[in-house]
Amino acid sequence: MDKYQAFNSELMTLFQKMSTTFSGLQNNSGLTCLNECGECCLSPQVECTILEALPLALEQYQKGEAEQVLEQLKNSQAMVCHFYQAHSADGKKGRCGIYEQRPGICRMFGAYARRNKSQDYVLGLCKLIREKHGEDLNGIALTYEHDMAYWRQLMNSIAPALSEHLYPINQAFELALEHVLSYYHFSSMKKVLES
Ligand code: SF4
Ligand code: SF4
Numbered sequence: 001m002d003k004y005q006a007f008n009s010e011l012m013t014l015f016q017k018m019s020t021t022f023s024g025l026q027n028n029s030g031l032t033c034l035n036e037c038g039e040c041c042l043s044p045q046v047e048c049t050i051l052e053a054l055p056l057a058l059e060q061y062q063k064g065e066a067e068q069v070l071e072q073l074k075n076s077q078a079m080v081c082h083f084y085q086a087h088s089a090d091g092k093k094g095r096c097g098i099y100e101q102r103p104g105i106c107r108m109f110g111a112y113a114r115r116n117k118s119q120d121y122v123l124g125l126c127k128l129i130r131e132k133h134g135e136d137l138n139g140i141a142l143t144y145e146h147d148m149a150y151w152r153q154l155m156n157s158i159a160p161a162l163s164e165h166l167y168p169i170n171q172a173f174e175l176a177l178e179h180v181l182s183y184y185h186f187s188s189m190k191k192v193l194e195s
Contacts, residue, residue: 004183007159008058011051011104014154018107021145029140031111031129036087038094039128040109044079046169051155051162052103053169053176056083059101061180070177073170081169103169104155113146121147 001009026032040046060066073082083102086094096102110129113121121142130137144150156163167175 002183002187004054004058004180007051007162008054010158011155012055014151014158015055015104015107018104018151022108022110022112025140025142025146026111029111031125031133031137031140033110033126034128034132036093036095037128038084038086038096039092040126041084041094041096041106042080042091044168046081046105047166048103048105048169048172049155049163049166050172050175050179051159052105053172054162054180055101056098056103056173057176057180059098060177061184066177066181070174070181073174073177076170078170079168082173103172104151105169108148108151111146112148113142113144114148124148 057066060069076082080091083097084094085097086092088094096106110126112124114124116122121144123137123140123142125137162176162179166172
């Protein structure tokens with residue numbers, strides 16, 4: 001297993017736990033997303049690290065489509081995620097086109113915990129879910145496992161050099177694809193030189 005595959009394997013294990021934790025919070029509290037909603041994916045403010053975009057980059061590389069997707073991203077002026085598939089005229093209904101490989105941040109949209117000034121956990125909520133459920137949100141048990149910062153720390157520890165910065169999501173995909181392509185390009189050159 002090479003270094004990118006090792007990062008990816010560790011990251012995917014973490015992503016599974018993250019998804020279970022955050023969907024558990026939503027389901028157990030009843031604070032579920034609106035049907036077919038994809039509005040968070042329309043935000044130009046979605047950011048992630050290069051590491052979070054690595055599963056997508058490796059998947060595309062393995063399918064032989066990494067160069068093509070990189071080219072599309074480079075030529076695109078779109079501010080919203082390249083992989084969002086809208087199903088309604090206003091774009092607000094839709095789905096993720098890379099659900100299994102989506103970055104960590106996308107697994108925490110919706111409901112999460114953050115610390116207030118007293119260091120207590122308070123509920124962070126997407127504004128659409130808050131509107132749907134009103135202000136009666138007391139009594140939801142929150143722990144460190146619902147804290148985005150906790151998961152960000154775990155993700156970053158897998159590959160600190162790929163986790164130093166947050167980028168707009170399309171840029172993170174672009175950079176992850178460039179990393180993967182140049183890594184495998186040089187690996188194959190090395191093999192040829194050594195043979
Ligand atoms: S990767 Fe998927 S979930 Fe994340 S912003 Fe893009 S479309 Fe939405
Ligand atoms: S987190 Fe909010 S905006 Fe995103 S899908 Fe759920 S309800 Fe929609």
